[in-house]
Amino acid sequence: MTAPNARERFGIRLSTVSRRWRRALDHHMAMAGHGDTSWAPLVHLGAGGDGLSQKALAKRVGMEGSSLVRHLDRLEAKGQVQRVSDEQDRRTKRVFLTPAGREAVATLQQELLGVERELLSDLSDDQLEALLAAIDLIDQRLQREPGALEEPPAST
Numbered sequence: 001m002t003a004p005n006a007r008e009r010f011g012i013r014l015s016t017v018s019r020r021w022r023r024a025l026d027h028h029m030a031m032a033g034h035g036d037t038s039w040a041p042l043v044h045l046g047a048g049g050d051g052l053s054q055k056a057l058a059k060r061v062g063m064e065g066s067s068l069v070r071h072l073d074r075l076e077a078k079g080q081v082q083r084v085s086d087e088q089d090r091r092t093k094r095v096f097l098t099p100a101g102r103e104a105v106a107t108l109q110q111e112l113l114g115v116e117r118e119l120l121s122d123l124s125d126d127q128l129e130a131l132l133a134a135i136d137l138i139d140q141r142l143q144r145e146p147g148a149l150e151e152p153p154a155s156t
Contacts, residue, residue: 046105
């Protein structure tokens with residue numbers, strides 16, 4: 001049997017590395033005092049997803065909806081997020097960062113930047129730029145696939 005070529009290995013490899021990346025981030029964030037994974041919804045909201053529905057945010061973060069609801073309950077109790085009923089569909093809740101949530105995101109982004117610098121330290125800037133360009137091409141293709149996109153953020 002011949003060794004699989006790069007196209008045959010790519011999907012499973014990307015999936016495996018993605019899960020390891022997330023576990024490494026979770027571990028480092030736990031070591032920095034963020035013991036649960038509530039940091040992830042905050043970071044995703046801060047990266048331009050403010051106003052997403054709970055369902056779309058769960059999809060973006062890679063969490064089950066019920067797990068995300070528990071995290072959002074905690075974040076709301078801390079005053080970091082606010083859930084608002086959608087004007088077109090009152091059953092849908094949209095999630096917004098509060099000023100305290102934006103402050104938390106700024107802190108989390110600094111901590112994540114340090115972790116990511118460490119994890120990417122074996123790559124040159126040119127290698128990283130090439131990798132990002134390739135990922136962007138893949139993402140553009142994925143965005144044309146049915147069901148691949150989360151819903152767009154709500155306008156406030």
